[in-house]
Amino acid sequence: MKTCLINIIGFVLLLPIVLQAQTLDDYLQKASENNPKLKASYAEFEASLQRVSQVNALPDPTLSFGVFISPIETRTGAQTAKVSLSQMFPWFGTLKAKENVGTLQAEVKYQEFLNDKNKLYFKVKKAYFPLYEINKHVLLMEKYLTILESYKQVATTSISNGKSTMADVIRVEIMIEGMKTDILLSQDKSKPYTVSFNRLLNQPDNSIVKVIDSLSPVVINNQYRRDSLLTLNPMLKAIDSKIEATSSMVQVAKKKGLPQFGIGIDYTFISERTDLNIPENGKNAIMPMMTMSLPIFRGKYKASVEEAQLLNTAMNFKKKDLENNLFSAYETALYELEKSQQLILLYKVQMVKTNQMIQLLFVAYSNSGKDFEEVLRTQQQLLKYQIALASSIVQFHIALSQLDYLTAKSE
Numbered sequence: 001m002k003t004c005l006i007n008i009i010g011f012v013l014l015l016p017i018v019l020q021a022q023t024l025d026d027y028l029q030k031a032s033e034n035n036p037k038l039k040a041s042y043a044e045f046e047a048s049l050q051r052v053s054q055v056n057a058l059p060d061p062t063l064s065f066g067v068f069i070s071p072i073e074t075r076t077g078a079q080t081a082k083v084s085l086s087q088m089f090p091w092f093g094t095l096k097a098k099e100n101v102g103t104l105q106a107e108v109k110y111q112e113f114l115n116d117k118n119k120l121y122f123k124v125k126k127a128y129f130p131l132y133e134i135n136k137h138v139l140l141m142e143k144y145l146t147i148l149e150s151y152k153q154v155a156t157t158s159i160s161n162g163k164s165t166m167a168d169v170i171r172v173e174i175m176i177e178g179m180k181t182d183i184l185l186s187q188d189k190s191k192p193y194t195v196s197f198n199r200l201l202n203q204p205d206n207s208i209v210k211v212i213d214s215l216s217p218v219v220i221n222n223q224y225r226r227d228s229l230l231t232l233n234p235m236l237k238a239i240d241s242k243i244e245a246t247s248s249m250v251q252v253a254k255k256k257g258l259p260q261f262g263i264g265i266d267y268t269f270i271s272e273r274t275d276l277n278i279p280e281n282g283k284n285a286i287m288p289m290m291t292m293s294l295p296i297f298r299g300k301y302k303a304s305v306e307e308a309q310l311l312n313t314a315m316n317f318k319k320k321d322l323e324n325n326l327f328s329a330y331e332t333a334l335y336e337l338e339k340s341q342q343l344i345l346l347y348k349v350q351m352v353k354t355n356q357m358i359q360l361l362f363v364a365y366s367n368s369g370k371d372f373e374e375v376l377r378t379q380q381q382l383l384k385y386q387i388a389l390a391s392s393i394v395q396f397h398i399a400l401s402q403l404d405y406l407t408a409k410s411e
Contacts, residue, residue, distance in 0.1 A: 022210050024128055027201060031124050032117060034202040041109075041116040048106040056099035061087040062264075077270040077282045086264025086289065094255040097248050104245035111238035114408070118234065120200065122405040127197040129394045129401075132211045134190045136390040138183055144383045145179045148172055151379075155372060158365075168372040175376060217344055217396045222334065224400075225407040229330055230323060232408040239319040246312035253308050257301030262291035326406060333402040340396035347389040354382045 022030075032038060064084045071078035155168040195205045230236060265288050272282030295301060361375045403409075 024125070024212070027128065027197075027209075028121050028124055030203075031120055031201045035120055035200060036202055038113075038116055038120055041113040045106065045109040045113045048102075048109040052099060052102035052106055055102040056095045058090075058095070059088050061085060071271070074270065076278065076280050077273050079268050079285075080271050081269040083267045083269075084264060084289075086262050086291065088260050088262040088291070088293075090260050091255045091258035094252065094258075097251040097255060100248040101245050101252060104241045104248065107241040108238045108245065111234040111241065115234035115238070118405050118408055122401050124197070124200050125401040126398055127193060127200060128209075128211065129215075129397050130193050131190055131197065131209055132215055133391055133394040134186055134193065135211050136215075137387050138186050140383060140386045140390065141179055141183050141186065144379070145176065145183070147379060148176045148179060148376075151376065152176065154366075158372075163368065171373060172376060175380070215393050215397065217341060217393055218400070220337070220400070222338065224334065224337075224403055225409060226330065228407040228409070229326055233326060233406065234408055235322060236319065236326070239315055239322060243312060243315045243319065246308055246315055249308035250305060250312065253301065253304035256304065257295050257298065259295060260293040262289075262293075264289040264291065330403065330406050333399050333406065336399035337396060337403065340392045340399060343392040344389060344396065347385045347392060351382060351385045351389065354378060354385060358382060 062085070065081070066084075067081045068079055071080050073079075152169060152172045155172055159166060159169065194207075194209055197209055198205050198207045201207075265286065268285040268287070270282055270284055358375065358378050361371060361378055364370070365372055365375050
């Protein structure tokens with residue numbers, strides 16, 4: 001019973017730590033919920049939706065009221081006041097064209113929001129993986145420090161056996177002190193990365209970032225998601241919507257150059273005549289009206305059409321430029337990915353051979369007490385390969401994350 005109670009207490013004490021453990025996907029979700037720039041981008045998209053209902057609405061009707069300072073005498077009485085109500089209507093299809101422009105502009109904002117989200121994910125990963133790299137380097141150096149401590153003991157024992165000199169002990173002590181300093185510097189190096197990472201998640205700078213224990217490359221082909229480059233990228237979709245919007249703007253500009261029609265009614269108040277008793281004496285007058293605008297100053301309408309056409313041309317050029325940039329960025333990221341893959345294979349082979357060499361050198365040193373410096377140098381070389389392997393794996397995942405961003409791979 002006592003043992004069971006201890007286990008329960010231990011579980012309760014460890015529970016907060018378990019609950020606080022977060023994966024990279026958890027951090028991505030948190031960033032998407034808290035990042036200020038992403039929130040601003042989504043707010044701009046929502047604002048653009050509100051503009052759609054504004055552009056497709058009719059202009060407000062006009063209501064006017066007037067009082068005759070000097071009443072105008074008519075057969076049935078004097079006109080004392082007048083109320084007028086009128087409503088203008090644009091040319092047929094104008095409101096629909098404006099609505100199309102507004103809808104497409106809202107689609108542009110939505111695609112920009114998606115791109116900002118994908119870019120945020122890439123930034124989070126780009127800040128997360130170096131933290132893993134630093135943590136991995138520290139672990140490797142701490143393991144190497146333990147090995148150096150064991151070598152110091154071996155060298156000390158060899159002195160008592162008359163197989164080596166004090167120089168070997170001093171040499172390994174120098175390396176131990178240097179490695180302790182390197183570990184401290186590496187731990188300090190994580191601080192700015194931690195701040196940058198926390199800022200992306202909009203959380204306190206000193207928040208602890210939990211990184212995974214191990215990271216491995218994945219197998220991909222040399223055409224990884226290339227077919228998605230031009231079909232799923234949000235920025236390309238945004239430009240396509242801009243091109244469609246400018247085409248609709250051409251139609252809007254043309255329709256603005258056509259007449260607008262208006263209907264209305266005048267209601268005139270007429271006072272009764274007191275000097276005569278006639279039919280319809282003092283009867284108020286009602287007059288329906290129709291108006292039409294005359295767009296005779298064609299210069300501004302022509303310029304508006306040409307402006308929209310030039311914007312459409314500019315958007316097509318921008319789309320081509322973006323496609324070129326995407327392909328360039330894709331090829332660069334793919335090269336970095338393939339280079340990392342080759343380096344990973346190389347370092348793994350070198351680590352195996354270096355381990356074999358260390359074993360042979362250590363056996364020789366144990367027997368003769370000679371070439372201790374070569375043992376240390378080879379062990380140090382193994383550490384370099386281990387650190388380089390960890391860095392190459394990180395570079396592989398950063399390049400893969402960039403390819404995912406360019407091809408809009410969903411999480």
